Amino acid sequence: MxxxxxxxxxxxxMAAFQQQVEAAMPHVKDxxxxxxxxDMEMSHFMCGPEPMQGKGVETVVMFGDFWLLAExxxxxxxxxxxxxxxxxxxxxxxxxxxxxVDTMAPYAMNFEGNLNAARDTMTLECxxxxxxxxGAMAHYVIVDRWTGPDTREWSMVQHSAMGEMKMMETKYRRxx
Numbered sequence: 094m095x096x097x098x099x100x101x102x103x104x105x106x107m108a109a110f111q112q113q114v115e116a117a118m119p120h121v122k123d124x125x126x127x128x129x130x131x132d133m134e135m136s137h138f139m140c141g142p143e144p145m146q147g148k149g150v151e152t153v154v155m156f157g158d159f160w161l162l163a164e165x166x167x168x169x170x171x172x173x174x175x176x177x178x179x180x181x182x183x184x185x186x187x188x189x190x191x192x193x194v195d196t197m198a199p200y201a202m203n204f205e206g207n208l209n210a211a212r213d214t215m216t217l218e219c220x221x222x223x224x225x226x227x228g229a230m231a232h233y234v235i236v237d238r239w240t241g242p243d244t245r246e247w248s249m250v251q252h253s254a255m256g257e258m259k260m261m262e263t264k265y266r267r268x269x
Contacts, residue, residue, distance in 0.1 A: 113184050120182035120189070123212060124161050126239070127153050127180075131265040133167060138259045140170060149174070151265065169197060191217055200224065204235060213239040229254055243267035 131151040136144040149167025156162045156179070165176040176195035183190045183205075191204040206217035215237045223231035231253040239245050247263040 117182050117184035120208075121159055123208060124180065124182065125155065127161055127163075128155055129153060130268045131245075132268060133165070134264045135167065136262045137169065138261065144262075145170065165195075172197070189215060189217065198224075202233065204233075206235075223251070223253060226253060226255065233260075243269075 131153065133147075133149040133151055135147040135149060137147065138144045147168050149165055151163055151165045153161055153163045160179055160181040163176075163178040163180070165174070165178075167174050174196055176193060178191055178193045180189065180191040182188075186205065188205045188207055191206075193202040193204070200221075202219050202221065204217035204219045206215060208215050215235075217235045217237075219233045219235075220230060221233075222228040231251050234250050234252070235247065237245060237247045243266060245265045247261075247265065249260045251258045251260050
């Protein structure tokens with residue numbers, strides 16, 4: 094007996110779950126466009142008045158049918174840099190979710206967001222304490238915009254008590 098007073102019906106539960114999965118699939122399919130190897134040209138704005146330029150490679154694969162795994166290898170602030178990202182569509186939240194970790198920060202960033210109506214721009218947001226500001230809260234906004242079938246532009250902006258600061262911009266070109 095369930096807590097609602099009705100018998101649990103595994104077949105009905107599985108059918109309802111499958112309907113939710115099917116409803117999420119168009120969102121999941123949008124992620125498949127990201128698969129591939131991408132050359133990156135980056136601008137870091139966090140280290141002074143002039144942006145630091147860098148290059149890198151992002152490799153993106155599907156993990157099963159639902160999740161993207163991305164690995165970034167580059168240099169950041171003169172140091173070797175690696176980052177990993179897991180992105181998918183959360184059928185319960187009805188939002189895209191993404192978790193980012195890298196070799197320069199001992200914390201994870203958890204983002205949520207959506208695609209625009211044209212399905213060419215994903216906006217993800219994260220609010221968390223910023224360790225570089227003594228733990229004060231900061232809000233991060235990532236915008237990933239497709240500019241062509243094999244090109245995209247990505248940016249990250251931080252909003253905090255100190256104001257708005259563009260942190261990074263990256264241009265991507267998919268390798269053929």
